[in-house]
Amino acid sequence: MTQTAPAPGTAPSRTRPPRRTGRVHRAWSVAAVTFVTIIGAAGFASLPGLLIEPLHEEFDWSRGTIGVAVSVNLALYGITAPFAAALMDRFGIRRVVALALAVIACGAVATVWMTAPWQLVLCWGVMVGLGSGSMALAFAATVTGRWFTARRGLVTGILTAAGASGQLVFLPLLAWLVDRHGWRPATVTVAVAALAVVPFVWLLLRDHPADVGLAPYGGTYAPKPAPAPGAARRALKVLADAARTGPFWLLAGTFAICGASTNGLVRTHFVPAAHDHGMPVTAAAGLLAVIGVFDVAGTVASGWFTDRFESRRLLAVYYALRGISLLFLPILLAPSVRPPLIFFIVFYGLDWVATVPPTIALCREHYGDDGAIVFGWVLASHQIGAAVVAFLGGLARDLTGSYDVVWYASGALCAVAALMAMVIRRRPPGGAAEPTGGTRHA
Numbered sequence: 001m002t003q004t005a006p007a008p009g010t011a012p013s014r015t016r017p018p019r020r021t022g023r024v025h026r027a028w029s030v031a032a033v034t035f036v037t038i039i040g041a042a043g044f045a046s047l048p049g050l051l052i053e054p055l056h057e058e059f060d061w062s063r064g065t066i067g068v069a070v071s072v073n074l075a076l077y078g079i080t081a082p083f084a085a086a087l088m089d090r091f092g093i094r095r096v097v098a099l100a101l102a103v104i105a106c107g108a109v110a111t112v113w114m115t116a117p118w119q120l121v122l123c124w125g126v127m128v129g130l131g132s133g134s135m136a137l138a139f140a141a142t143v144t145g146r147w148f149t150a151r152r153g154l155v156t157g158i159l160t161a162a163g164a165s166g167q168l169v170f171l172p173l174l175a176w177l178v179d180r181h182g183w184r185p186a187t188v189t190v191a192v193a194a195l196a197v198v199p200f201v202w203l204l205l206r207d208h209p210a211d212v213g214l215a216p217y218g219g220t221y222a223p224k225p226a227p228a229p230g231a232a233r234r235a236l237k238v239l240a241d242a243a244r245t246g247p248f249w250l251l252a253g254t255f256a257i258c259g260a261s262t263n264g265l266v267r268t269h270f271v272p273a274a275h276d277h278g279m280p281v282t283a284a285a286g287l288l289a290v291i292g293v294f295d296v297a298g299t300v301a302s303g304w305f306t307d308r309f310e311s312r313r314l315l316a317v318y319y320a321l322r323g324i325s326l327l328f329l330p331i332l333l334a335p336s337v338r339p340p341l342i343f344f345i346v347f348y349g350l351d352w353v354a355t356v357p358p359t360i361a362l363c364r365e366h367y368g369d370d371g372a373i374v375f376g377w378v379l380a381s382h383q384i385g386a387a388v389v390a391f392l393g394g395l396a397r398d399l400t401g402s403y404d405v406v407w408y409a410s411g412a413l414c415a416v417a418a419l420m421a422m423v424i425r426r427r428p429p430g431g432a433a434e435p436t437g438g439t440r441h442a
Helices: 026-040 048-059 063-091 093-113 117-134 137-147 152-181 183-204 231-242 246-261 263-276 281-306 311-331 339-351 356-400 404-423
Strands: none
Touching (some): 063 231, 063 263, 063 356, 093 117, 137 152, 137 356, 152 356, 263 281, 263 404, 281 339
């Protein structure tokens, strides 16, 4: 691929001048490091659902109390994301991600010595929540936005699938550790995995194509912009501007329901719900891992579809299918794994985070260069939705002895999300990005 030199009058790069790429563009190696990083950090996302029963049995804490810590974790995961995206603009991707992994490791290890619920909230809720929020999907959006002009949808799908791949790698191991050796070795394993990724990030990840004298994949060379000061102020300003537009609220609303019906519900409560029906914890965790297998295929395919089809229609289809599947789940749970439940696992897995590539594409379409930060705020709504259902799911189980009402309610919410997605209007080609003077419309 031929690289185009900066146009006359363009500010010179602060790094070496552009050069030709080899047979494989450097952007793909950056994407590979990002993929491995997200996989390595996925262990902490796999663990909460496995901790509910062991913590309940050891400390006699209610499921609602444990759900508070999970809710804080999920909420901070989302709220931190837009600030992390702005911090990456200010200090660089490598520094932010390496520090986030270290915070995750410290929080996970500290839970080994906890004796009170507030310590669970502090260590797992606050520390791991803040660290994981900096490793959120805004990380993937930032990498694809900087390193790719072509194939953005496909790469977004691949990087999104990394979380599912990590779930596939870690969940069976963590379930086995919890079942055979207790929950403490599992948390230490999460910490070690997070720390093991730090050298890859520091040595191999690069913040911008201009750092190595390249253009983005499929694009033309541009100098590396100066660090953006006032990361927190910028993140809040982008939120204030985006909040004056209709698409932001529709995207935030649909993604809140997405979080409620995935991380908040299935990832947190599927294992204890299946265990309520007599299924062994290891078998239920294995089914979640299978969801991860098909999630990889579904998310990569969604990225491919996003490059070719209208994003809002894809979202409507994804949410509608997810809602239908959740309505059937209560009658499929049983002491053993049967073919109808396997069908649900495959079907639901294909849809798990297929919503991410078209959501990122719509943020980029409507908000231009601020798209990654806007997506960070949309992701915050995703995690708030997840946090609410993580708590309410545990509370419903404590009060009614069953999770059924939560499955049915989430299925109905997914139908609402499908309708909301169809209301989002397409921005006219060449139109101004909405945060810089966009009108109030949907």
